[in-house]
Amino acid sequence: MNSSLKLSNRDRAVLMKAPFLAGLGNSALVRLMSMMTISTLPARKFVMREGETADAFYCVLNGYVRLFRLSREGREADIMVCAPGDTFAEHLLFSDNVYLCNAQTAEPATLARFDMQAVRDLAQQDPEIAKALISAISRHLVGTMDCIANDRLFTAPQRVANYILSRCPVDGGSASIRLPFQKSLLAGMLGLAPEALSRAFSSLRRVGVTVRGRIIQVGDVQALKNI
Amino acid sequence: MNSSLKLSNRDRAVLMKAPFLAGLGNSALVRLMSMMTISTLPARKFVMREGETADAFYCVLNGYVRLFRLSREGREADIMVCAPGDTFAEHLLFSDNVYLCNAQTAEPATLARFDMQAVRDLAQQDPEIAKALISAISRHLVGTMDCIANDRLFTAPQRVANYILSRCPVDGGSASIRLPFQKSLLAGMLGLAPEALSRAFSSLRRVGVTVRGRIIQVGDVQALKNI
DNA sequence: GTGATTGATTGATCAGTATCAAATCCCTCT
DNA sequence: AGAGGGATTTGATACTGATCAATCAATCAC
Numbered sequence: 001m002n003s004s005l006k007l008s009n010r011d012r013a014v015l016m017k018a019p020f021l022a023g024l025g026n027s028a029l030v031r032l033m034s035m036m037t038i039s040t041l042p043a044r045k046f047v048m049r050e051g052e053t054a055d056a057f058y059c060v061l062n063g064y065v066r067l068f069r070l071s072r073e074g075r076e077a078d079i080m081v082c083a084p085g086d087t088f089a090e091h092l093l094f095s096d097n098v099y100l101c102n103a104q105t106a107e108p109a110t111l112a113r114f115d116m117q118a119v120r121d122l123a124q125q126d127p128e129i130a131k132a133l134i135s136a137i138s139r140h141l142v143g144t145m146d147c148i149a150n151d152r153l154f155t156a157p158q159r160v161a162n163y164i165l166s167r168c169p170v171d172g173g174s175a176s177i178r179l180p181f182q183k184s185l186l187a188g189m190l191g192l193a194p195e196a197l198s199r200a201f202s203s204l205r206r207v208g209v210t211v212r213g214r215i216i217q218v219g220d221v222q223a224l225k226n227i
Numbered sequence: 228m229n230s231s232l233k234l235s236n237r238d239r240a241v242l243m244k245a246p247f248l249a250g251l252g253n254s255a256l257v258r259l260m261s262m263m264t265i266s267t268l269p270a271r272k273f274v275m276r277e278g279e280t281a282d283a284f285y286c287v288l289n290g291y292v293r294l295f296r297l298s299r300e301g302r303e304a305d306i307m308v309c310a311p312g313d314t315f316a317e318h319l320l321f322s323d324n325v326y327l328c329n330a331q332t333a334e335p336a337t338l339a340r341f342d343m344q345a346v347r348d349l350a351q352q353d354p355e356i357a358k359a360l361i362s363a364i365s366r367h368l369v370g371t372m373d374c375i376a377n378d379r380l381f382t383a384p385q386r387v388a389n390y391i392l393s394r395c396p397v398d399g400g401s402a403s404i405r406l407p408f409q410k411s412l413l414a415g416m417l418g419l420a421p422e423a424l425s426r427a428f429s430s431l432r433r434v435g436v437t438v439r440g441r442i443i444q445v446g447d448v449q450a451l452k453n454i
Numbered sequence: 455g456t457g458a459t460t461g462a463t464t465g466a467t468c469a470g471t472a473t474c475a476a477a478t479c480c481c482t483c484t
Numbered sequence: 485a486g487a488g489g490g491a492t493t494t495g496a497t498a499c500t501g502a503t504c505a506a507t508c509a510a511t512c513a514c
Contacts, residue, residue: 131321138320192502458513
């Protein structure tokens with residue numbers, strides 16, 4: 001785990017566009033960024049573990065981070081996958097003081113680390129930062145509520161179709177997208193075993209979805225919506 | 228829908244102990260409560276509908292409210308059930324301006340209604356109120372993340388056992404609890420069809436769980452934990 | 455290039471839960 | 485207390501997705 005204070009230009013751009021920081025004025029931004037640490041992590045590295053004291057939260061600058069819980073027998077259930085620009089664990093600022101799930105990089109990743117106590121203090125003084133926190137946490141809540149509804153309403157092929165549609169340019173007749181990560185990660189996001197994702201893709205062939213490697217081609221976006 | 232400004236003593240007590248308001252100082256409390264409306268609703272009454280403009284959020288004072296989404300074919304999926312003291316839709320304050328799910332009373336209920344715009348203004352000025360919002364939304368996020376993990380890790384009998392345990396006085400050898408609502412509501416909360424809940428209960432008989440009406444008796448709390 | 459490793463697909467089987475229908479229970483109202 | 489009606493349970497069946505095993509594909513190291 002390589003830790004530094006330096007930000008690459010690309011990482012800085014992601015950070016500034018992150019929902020959590022995007023709306024902030026200059027002074028708030030400077031104060032937050034001055035207490036921030038950058039670290040570069042290898043794939044499969046744990047960032048936090050369920051039960052540990054929650055003394056920091058994070059913003060993903062590059063790569064993907066998987067949040068998950070473990071059952072007693074060691075089975076894993078993904079709760080959320082964080083993409084560049086996403087923060088995680090920031091909702092523990094004013095509530096629990098231990099992490100409630102594990103976080104692991106899905107691939108080599110760069111993260112910004114924010115000290116809980118420091119941000120807590122800032123948020124108390126600066127309403128702009130408080131508002132940024134509310135927005136970030138609200139966004140997560142919307143995401144998790146969506147996730148519950150999707151899990152409960154839709155079958156595997158439908159969830160996969162929804163995912164594809166969510167990344168498609170709006171109603172082109174046909175479209176082509178590239179998965180930004182491994183299929184096994186997508187499977188976890190959708191609450192599926194990798195085998196089930198694979199079968200879901202192949203069942204979508206009959207509505208014109210073709211998959212080769214990470215490239216997904218959609219013949220007719222509109223047709224996919226009716227699945 | 229009977230709407231008034233008066234609060235019964237019981238409802239007032241619930242309101243003051245609600246996580247959203249509990250930590251607040253007097254002036255913030257007065258300002259919030261002055262803009263609040265109380266309404267008494269019959270069972271099965273819609274409080275909000277997916278897609279409608281989100282111009283208020285609510286706090287349950289009495290009864291239970293079910294938040295759910297509909298599929299195109301009209302199937303319902305519960306996302307969250309709100310008990311007395313819970314707020315809902317407050318996370319739309321600084322993000323979306325339409326409701327993202329439906330809310331329906333599960334039985335006759337009393338709700339406090341807060342105007343979004345008014346609270347938004349208050350939250351901008353008063354850091355105490357902003358903090359209360361962060362806490363309330365965080366609490367919901369924790370709940371929904373728990374829900375996803377539970378759905379994905381555990382079978383129906385395990386989820387039912389978890390629910391029972393969550394309402395049991397901590398490690399008594401035996402315990403007896405009373406469901407505060409209909410079983411069909413519990414089924415929805417756990418992402419189950421009512422039949423599946425029923426079968427889950429009966430499969431728990433072999434670990435000493437007895438159900439009659441709304442009364443659930445647990446022979447050995449510890450044994451239930453190992454399911 | 456060639457083996458070695460990791461990731462993805464496919465097949466076979468099984469467990470868990472939804473669905474539909476029918477019977478029964480429980481609660482409320484009079 | 486008794487009747488009525490909604491809620492719950494039970495049974496039979498079908499379906500979805502998990503799991504295990506084997507194969508195939510792609511990537512990496514040397």
